[in-house]
Amino acid sequence: MSWQAYVDTNLLGSGACTQAGIYDLAGNPWAYSAGFAAQVAEVAAISAHMASDATALAGTGLIIAGEKYMFVRGDADCVVGKKGASGVIIYRCNTCCLVATHGEQPIAYPQAWLTSFSCCR
Numbered sequence: 339m340s341w342q343a344y345v346d347t348n349l350l351g352s353g354a355c356t357q358a359g360i361y362d363l364a365g366n367p368w369a370y371s372a373g374f375a376a377q378v379a380e381v382a383a384i385s386a387h388m389a390s391d392a393t394a395l396a397g398t399g400l401i402i403a404g405e406k407y408m409f410v411r412g413d414a415d416c417v418v419g420k421k422g423a424s425g426v427i428i429y430r431c432n433t434c435c436l437v438a439t440h441g442e443q444p445i446a447y448p449q450a451w452l453t454s455f456s457c458c459r
Contacts, residue, residue: 355438
């Protein structure tokens with residue numbers, strides 16, 4: 339399965355997220371959903387914080403695709419942010435980051451996310 343197929347089938351197809359992408363730890367895209375505009379520098383900055391101290395994002399928030407999200411919680415493996423009823427989650431794996439956003443509909447966190455991001459385990 340290609341990374342693009344994984345984004346389309348496992349992440350978007352799960353219904354747990356509305357946009358998603360897979361990026362290397364420097365923020366370079368491997369695959370992403372149509373119209374998802376997460377920038378290299380945005381993903382790289384969050385990945386770097388996760389490698390050192392994810393809680394430092396509490397002071398700055400998370401910026402993904404030009405949208406600023408409030409830091410909710412995070413550690414070296416996972417960071418969660420929200421903006422109103424929508425949100426973002428970033429999983430940092432050994433070689434990549436999975437970034438996904440969800441709209442205003444509630445999702446079954448953490449089960450839906452854990453199912454979608456099973457490649458990180």
